[in-house]
Amino acid sequence: MALVVDSSCWxxxxxEGALAKKCQEEISSAERVIVPSLxxxxxxxxxxxxxxxxxxxxxxxxxxxxxxxxxxxxIALLAADLSLQYKLGAADSFILAHSRDSSAQLxxxxxxxxxxxxxxxxx
Numbered sequence: 359m360a361l362v363v364d365s366s367c368w369x370x371x372x373x374e375g376a377l378a379k380k381c382q383e384e385i386s387s388a389e390r391v392i393v394p395s396l397x398x399x400x401x402x403x404x405x406x407x408x409x410x411x412x413x414x415x416x417x418x419x420x421x422x423x424x425x426x427x428x429x430x431x432x433i434a435l436l437a438a439d440l441s442l443q444y445k446l447g448a449a450d451s452f453i454l455a456h457s458r459d460s461s462a463q464l465x466x467x468x469x470x471x472x473x474x475x476x477x478x479x480x481x
Contacts, residue, residue, distance in 0.1 A: 360463070361384065361389075361462055361465055362392045362462045362463070363384075363424075363466075364468060365397045365400035365404070366467035367384075367467055368401045372405055380480050384465050390425060392457075393425065394429070394453055396449060396452050397421070401418065427460070433452065436458060436459060437451040440454050444474060446470060447470075458476075464477040464478065466479055467481070
């Protein structure tokens with residue numbers, strides 16, 4: 359199964375958080391890992407802010423070995439629809455739209471996605 363990995367999971371992995379191992383296991387078992395370009399932005403920004411640019415660039419480089427997907431017009435329109443349907447913020451809607459567009463499961467630590475179809479919220 360294809361897997362869209364939310365920025366919360368990547369940050370957890372790179373910061374070696376309590377759920378890092380679970381996140382990594384999910385990524386390792388996926389047939390295809392999709393990384394929305396917005397996720398690269400969020401992870402790079404958060405890691406650069408908390409550590410350094412070098413560490414943030416290393417994280418972005420690691421994520422780039424997977425299938426990095428651009429934000430397209432179609433994704434933007436789908437994200438708007440999902441935002442209205444599920445009352446999600448813009449960033450969450452874009453991530454969910456990438457998973458829906460790719461018929462992939464969404465992996466996240468973000469409880470805003472709890473209970474949505476084809477999402478797995480680790481805790």
